[in-house]
Structures are given as C-alpha cells and as structure tokens.
Amino acid sequence: MTETITGAVERHAATRPADPALHWQGAEVTYGELAEAMRAAAAGVAGLAPGPVGVCAKKSPQAIAFVLGCLRAGRTVVLPSPTLPAETLTELFERAGAGTVVTAADLEQATTGDHQAEVHSDDNAFMLTTSGSTGVPKLVPLAVGGIERFTGWVHDEFDVGPGRRVLNYSPLNFDLCLFEIWSTLRRGGCVVLVDPEIAADGGALLDLLATTEPHVVQAVPLFYQLVADAADARGAELTLPSVEHVIFTGDAMTPARLPRLRALFPSTRMHNIYGCTETNDSFRYELRDGDEERTALPLGRPLPGVHADLVSDGAILTGPGTGELVVRTPFQSPGYHNSSAGDGAFGDHPVRRDGHRHFRTGDLVRRDEHGELSLAGRADFRVKVRGQQVYLQHVEEVLLGSADVLEAVAIAVPDEHAGKRLHVVVRRRDDSRLNSLVLRKYLAERLPPAAIPSTLSIGVDPLPRTSTGKVDRQHLVLMSEKR
Amino acid sequence: MENKTIITSYLVREFLPDVRTDELESDYDLLAGGVIDSLALLRVVDWITTEFDLSIDDLDLSPDNFRSVDNISALVASAKS
Numbered sequence: 001m002t003e004t005i006t007g008a009v010e011r012h013a014a015t016r017p018a019d020p021a022l023h024w025q026g027a028e029v030t031y032g033e034l035a036e037a038m039r040a041a042a043a044g045v046a047g048l049a050p051g052p053v054g055v056c057a058k059k060s061p062q063a064i065a066f067v068l069g070c071l072r073a074g075r076t077v078v079l080p081s082p083t084l085p086a087e088t089l090t091e092l093f094e095r096a097g098a099g100t101v102v103t104a105a106d107l108e109q110a111t112t113g114d115h116q117a118e119v120h121s122d123d124n125a126f127m128l129t130t131s132g133s134t135g136v137p138k139l140v141p142l143a144v145g146g147i148e149r150f151t152g153w154v155h156d157e158f159d160v161g162p163g164r165r166v167l168n169y170s171p172l173n174f175d176l177c178l179f180e181i182w183s184t185l186r187r188g189g190c191v192v193l194v195d196p197e198i199a200a201d202g203g204a205l206l207d208l209l210a211t212t213e214p215h216v217v218q219a220v221p222l223f224y225q226l227v228a229d230a231a232d233a234r235g236a237e238l239t240l241p242s243v244e245h246v247i248f249t250g251d252a253m254t255p256a257r258l259p260r261l262r263a264l265f266p267s268t269r270m271h272n273i274y275g276c277t278e279t280n281d282s283f284r285y286e287l288r289d290g291d292e293e294r295t296a297l298p299l300g301r302p303l304p305g306v307h308a309d310l311v312s313d314g315a316i317l318t319g320p321g322t323g324e325l326v327v328r329t330p331f332q333s334p335g336y337h338n339s340s341a342g343d344g345a346f347g348d349h350p351v352r353r354d355g356h357r358h359f360r361t362g363d364l365v366r367r368d369e370h371g372e373l374s375l376a377g378r379a380d381f382r383v384k385v386r387g388q389q390v391y392l393q394h395v396e397e398v399l400l401g402s403a404d405v406l407e408a409v410a411i412a413v414p415d416e417h418a419g420k421r422l423h424v425v426v427r428r429r430d431d432s433r434l435n436s437l438v439l440r441k442y443l444a445e446r447l448p449p450a451a452i453p454s455t456l457s458i459g460v461d462p463l464p465r466t467s468t469g470k471v472d473r474q475h476l477v478l479m480s481e482k483r
Numbered sequence: 484m485e486n487k488t489i490i491t492s493y494l495v496r497e498f499l500p501d502v503r504t505d506e507l508e509s510d511y512d513l514l515a516g517g518v519i520d521s522l523a524l525l526r527v528v529d530w531i532t533t534e535f536d537l538s539i540d541d542l543d544l545s546p547d548n549f550r551s552v553d554n555i556s557a558l559v560a561s562a563k564s
Contacts, residue, residue: 435502440516452517458501 004144005125005151005186006042006072009035012162012188019162020190022061023212028190029061034068037061041069049099052076052127056089057104058196059172064181066107067172071125078127079173080137088136095338096127096139127337128175128277138344139337140277142178150280150331151183153303157284158216158245164189165212165242169205169219171196175277176249180218202230206238213242217265218273220250221257225406228260241267248297249273249281251470252375252393254400258292272297274375278346279359280331282306283373296397299365299373305330307358309351310365310373316351320369322376325361326350332359364391383412385422388450395453398446399424402439404432407463409471410453413480421454423480430460455480486535487556493530494552498523509552519549531555537562 009031012019017032029037045053045066053070055077057063070077078096080089093101125144129137160166160183168180168191184191192212198204205227209217224246231238246261246268253272261270275281285300302308309316310323317323326349335346335357345360364376376382377393384390392410399408407427415421428434436456443452457480464472487509495504498518513519519527527549532539541562542548548558 435506436499437502437506437511437516437518440518441512444512444515444517449515449517452515454517454520456501 003148003186004071005147005182006038006068008186008188009038009068012185016162016188019188021185022064023165023190023192024061025195031188034061034065034185037065038068038072041066042072043069045069045073045075052078052096052098054078054080054093054096054098054101055172056080056082056101057107057172058082059168059193060104060107061193062107063104063172064193066102068185076124076127076141078139080129081171081173084137091136092129092139097338124334126178128173130277138339140333141335141337142280142331142333146280146331146333147178147182148186149305150178151186153281153331154179154183155187158247160184160187160189160216162188164216165192165214166190166216167192167194167209167212167214167218169194169199169217169223170250175275175280176218178280200226202226203233206230206234209240209243210238213240215242216245216247217243218245218247218249221248221253222251224248224253224261225257228257228264231264232260238264239266240264243268245269245271247271247273249275252397252400253297254397255292255294255297256401256403258287272300274299276359276361278333279327279329279361282308282327282329295394295401296374299375302327303329307356309349310367311350311360314351317367320367322364322366324379325363325365326358327361328356328358332357383420383422385412385420385450388448390422390451395422395424395443395447395451398443399426399439401446402434402442404429404434404438407471409463409473409476411473411477411480413455413477415454422451423455423457424453425457425463425476425480426459427463428458428460434458486559487552489534490552490555490559493534494518494527497526497530507552509556511552512550513552514546514550524549527555531559535559535563 012031013035017030019031020028021031021034022029053075055067067077078093078098080092123143124141125147126142128140130140154160166180166184166189170176181191192214194208243265244267246265270287272285273281274283281303283299283302285298291297307328309326311326312321312323335343345362346357349356349358362379364379364382365373366376367373377391381392382389383392395410396408399405405426406429408424410422410424412420413423436458439456464475466472491507492504495502495507531537542558548554
C-alpha cells in the first residue's frame with residue numbers, strides 16, 4: 001500500500017521524536033510535537049461537516065499541523081490563495097464541496113477535539129487552484145498516489161530525509177509546497193519555513209539562510225535576486241556554503257545573474273525546474289559553466305516517467321522547431337474538479353490518441369538543431385505586431401538581461417492604427433539612469449526590428465502581481481490602454 | 484533657435500516623454516531604436532512641412548534622412564536651400 005504523508009509523520013515521530021520537522025521564527029517543532037498536533041487536529045476535524053475542508057490561512061506550524069490533521073482524517077484539503085477576493089473564495093469553496101472553511105483565526109479551536117478520527121480516505125489529498133489572472137481559478141485536485149510518486153522523485157534527486165533542511169519560500173497554497181513542505185515531511189527532513197512577513201526583505205532572508213543552513217533551496221528567481229542584493233549591500237564576502245542544491249522554478253531565471261549566485265552559493269549544484277500545478281514538475285535542467293552566456297536557460301530532460309511531445313499543426317514535431325508542449329506525468333492531477341469548462345486542457349493525446357490522459361500545457365517550446373528544448377513563451381503570448389510574429393517572453397528575457405532592469409513585461413496592446421502595438425513595462429533599479437532612449441538603443445542591438453516596442457513605460461515601483469505571484473499582465477494591458 | 488534644437492525638442496515632446504532634451508544626442512539612431520516607426524515617420528514629415536514651411540515635394544523621404552537629429556536637420560537645410 002502507498003504510504004501517506006501522515007503515516008510517515010507518525011513513523012518519524014515514533015522512531016526519531018526529537019528530530020526537527022519544522023523551523024519557524026527561530027524555534028524548532030519536532031516530529032514528536034508535530035505528530036501530537038496532527039492527531040489533535042484530526043480529532044477536531046472529525047467533528048466537522050463531512051467532505052473536503054477549506055483552509056484559508058497563511059503559513060505557520062499550526063496551519064501545517066491542521067492540514068496534516070485533515071489528511072489524517074481522510075479529508076481533501078482545499079488550499080486557494082487567501083489573497084483572492086472574498087467572493088471568489090466563497091465560490092471556489094462551494095465548487096469544491098467544502099462544508100467547512102477554516103481561517104487563521106479558527107486554527108486554535110480547530111486543532112483540538114475528542115472525536116474519534118474516522119479512518120476513511122479520499123482519493124485526493126489536496127485541491128489547489130490554477131493561477132489564471134482573470135475570472136475564477138480552476139480547482140486542481142491532486143491524488144494521494146501522484147503525490148507519493150512525486151515525493152519519491154524529490155527524495156531520490158535531492159535527499160530531503162533525516163538530517164536535511166529544506167527551505168520553503170512559497171506560500172502554503174502554492175504547488176511548490178508539494179516539494180518543499182510535504183515531500184520533506186514525508187521523507188523525514190526539516191522544513192525551514194520562511195515567514196511571509198519577511199518574504200520581501202532580502203536582509204532577513206539572507207540572515208535566515210545563514211543561520212538555518214539549509215541543504216536544499218527552491219524558489220522563484222525574485223528570491224535569489226533579493227538575497228544577492230542584500231549580500232551585496234553588506235559588502236563583506238558573504239557565502240552560504242551549506243546549500244547543496246539551488247533550484248530555480250516558477251519563472252524564467254536570467255542567466256546573466258548566475259555568476260553572482262555561484263559566488264554566493266559556492267558549494268551548490270543549480271537546477272532549473274519546469275512544471276505547472278496540473279502536472280507538477282516535468283522537466284529538470286542542471287546548470288553548467290557557461291550558461292551565463294545564454295539568453296535563457298533550457299528545459300533540460302523530462303523527469304523519470306514523464307512523457308513529452310511538441311505538437312505543431314496537428315503533428316508531433318520530431319526535428320527542430322517550435323510547438324506546444326503536451327505532457328503526461330506520474331504526478332499529474334486526474335483533471336479539473338467540477339469545472340464548467342469541462343476537462344479543459346486535459347484529455348487524450350491530440351496526435352497519438354493512445355488513450356492516456358495528457359495535458360496540453362499552453363507553453364510553446366523550441367527545439368534547436370542539437371535537440372535542446374527551451375521555453376519560447378505561452379501559446380497565447382505569441383503575438384503578431386505589424387504582421388510579424390513576436391515572442392513576448394524573448395523580449396522580456398532580453399530586457400531582464402540589462403543590469404539596470406529589475407522586472408520587465410512585454411505585452412501586446414490593441415492599437416487603433418497598427419492593430420496591435422508592442423508595449424513594455426520596466427521596473428528599473430533605483431540608482432540607474434535608465435530611460436527610453438538608453439533602453440531602445442540596448443534593445444535595437446539585440447532584437448529584430450519587429451520586436452522593438454512602440455511604447456515603453458519605465459518606473460521604479462514593483463510591477464503588479466496576481467494572487468499567485470505572477471506579473472498581472474491583464475492589469476498592465478488595461479493600464480496602457482488608458483493612456 | 485537653431486534647427487537642431489527645434490527638432491530635438493519636438494521629438495522629445497512627441498515621442499520621448501521620459502527624456503530630457505539634453506539627453507537626446509544629435510546622432511542617436513531614432514530608427515533602430517524604434518523611436519520613429521513607420522507611423523511616426525508620417526507625423527514627423529507633416530510636422531517638418533508645417534514648422535519649416537516646406538512643401539512635401541521639397542523633401543527626400545528616404546528613411547535614412549530621418550535616422551537622427553543630425554540627418555533631419557540636414558534634410559531641412561537642403562530642402563530650404
């Protein structure tokens with residue numbers, strides 16, 4: 001039988017009760033303590049209305065113990081972003097069939113009870129949400145078996161077992177927690193939880209890394225930038241030698257920033273991991289010397305058991321070219337839950353028709369003449385400007401290659417004369433003198449004429465983000481139409 | 484006012500709202516950087532004919548004549564002579 005996360009926590013608590021399970025705000029929670037809190041929560045959960053349980057709370061040891069309690073009581077945990085509008089949250093919980101929603105304020109009461117924990121089990125452990133920035137997100141159920149296979153891969157590749165410390169930067173509702181929190185607890189390591197309060201404070205993040213000495217760090221590129229900038233500000237030649245694996249995920253890492261990170265993490269291997277909520281991780285690339293010369297990092301190889309094709313114009317692309325990535329992973333969701341749009345991108349392979357359930361990622365991937373794969377952008381981010389194809393992501397990569405640019409987004413904006421015009425929004429470094437003249441010159445040296453933006457907006461404020469931390473493109477399109 | 488100054492302030496006002504006039508060098512490549520695209524070119528031509536009281540027939544409209552402030556200024560000078 002498949003071992004569950006909660007079964008594993010019990011086993012760790014029985015064999016190594018004093019081992020740390022969580023590190024939080026300078027203190028440790030042992031496996032013994034975590035298992036006790038989990039049992040108390042499970043007893044409390046057994047008294048709640050049957051069915052999935054909604055959890056709308058920020059990251060904390062209590063929240064994690066409560067999620068474990070739900071899983072132990074055989075309940076599916078519905079975890080949307082707590083920052084979504086209240087109406088959207090209500091609709092999501094309703095659609096998920098969650099009879100009870102627990103907020104941060106309820107956690108205290110909800111984690112105790114004397115009900116006999118009911119031992120039945122849902123097929124699904126979690127329901128996460130997609131990161132669409134418009135409308136109500138879709139619910140993505142994740143089955144117990146898929147999660148167990150995923151924790152196996154994480155452990156084989158990175159060792160998250162006893163004696164190891166794994167940093168968790170992402171919020172509790174992010175799919176990245178399947179790696180950072182749930183795989184680590186399943187395999188017996190210690191999760192170093194980043195308090196959401198310090199998530200944007202590079203100095204505090206740097207201190208946390210220096211004092212807790214994690215072995216595995218996975219985060220979005222922005223995290224590494226914050227930490228590297230803070231290290232630069234300290235002046236001293238500070239290094240973080242404990243880290244054996246640095247993982248970039250969730251967004252494109254700018255290769256020009258790699259040398260700085262290699263100096264900061266002198267003993268690490270570096271990985272670029274690609275995936276999405278629906279399928280979990282599907283590709284990994286291990287970085288090599290010289291990668292800093294590239295404009296973008298490649299996707300690398302499919303993870304063990306992952307099947308991937310590039311599909312273009314109804315055929316499987318076997319040679320060089322660009323096509324939509326279609327994948328099947330051992331970790332993928334059984335399909336969207338109770339979605340009015342039906343199965344969406346889940347379904348039979350569009351070409352092979354082999355009866356296996358695949359996922360059309362909507363991501364365009366380019367295969368070069370050496371067979372190397374790299375992300376060309378979202379299928380819906382390929383736009384025609386003045387009759388020519390422009391890959392928005394490529395424009396963004398080039399922008400981010402400038403040392404004066406902190407954040408950058410390229411968008412196609414409807415235009416009364418040109419049909420569509422290319423607009424870029426850039427956040428420059430506070431101390432830089434970047435203006436549109438300088439940036440246009442820089443772009444002209446690196447991009448074809450069609451990819452030179454018609455209009456540029458350069459500022460020092462952070463770009464607006466959606467509830468899952470991605471740049472809110474829709475909002476920027478609306479803003480630039482208003483000009 | 485010298486023609487170059489007039490041309491520079493027009494370009495900055497119309498196409499480079501975040502730039503000061505002294506930041507636009509007179510040899511900056513306006514075409515490569517996309518400051519002047521094909522639509523903008525029409526507006527520039529229209530402005531030149533009004534500002535310097537020239538007929539469009541006096542102007543050599545090859546794109547290279549609009550590549551920089553220097554080139555536009557030379558175009559105006561040759562059309563006026």
